[in-house]
Amino acid sequence: MFKSFPPLDLPDDVLSFEGEKFFELIQQKCGQVFKELMEILSINTVYKLLLVEDDILPVFQKKYRELVKVTQRACLHLDDGTIMLKPEDSTALVKKVSYNAATNTFGGFATPLEYGIPISGYFKTDSFDELKE
Incomplete structure (x- = not known):
C-alpha cells in the first residue's frame, strides 16, 4: 500500500506564481537546494514544474557542470549508480x-x-x- 504525502498548505493563487515569487515558495516548502535546482533548470513557474515528466532524478544522473554543487548537496550516490534525493535538514x-x-x-x-x-x-x-x- 502506498503512503500519501501530507497536504501542503499552498496559497490559492499558487498557479499564478512565477519568477522570484515561485522560487520563494519552492524554498519555503522544499528547501534551498531545490530552489537552486529549479533556478538552474529554468523551472520558474508552477506550470513548468507540472510539465516535468516522471521525476526529476534523471537530471542528476548526467554530468552537468552547472549541477555539480547542487547534486552533491541534494543527492546520495550509491555504488550501483542509483541516485536518491535526500531531505534537506532544516x-x-x-x-x-x-x-x-x-x-x-x-x-x-x-x-x-x-x-x-x-x-x-x-x-x-x-x-x-x-x-x-
Missing part, C-alpha cells in the same frame, strides 16, 4: 525548544521525516508530564 534553523499553547505543540526538536517531509504534530502532547516520559 533543524539547524531552530535555536531552542519552545511550546505553543494554541496548538499544544513543542518546536525545536529534530522532527522525524516521512518521505523527506517532517511529520506534522509528532511532538503533540496533552501534558508536560507526558512529554517527560
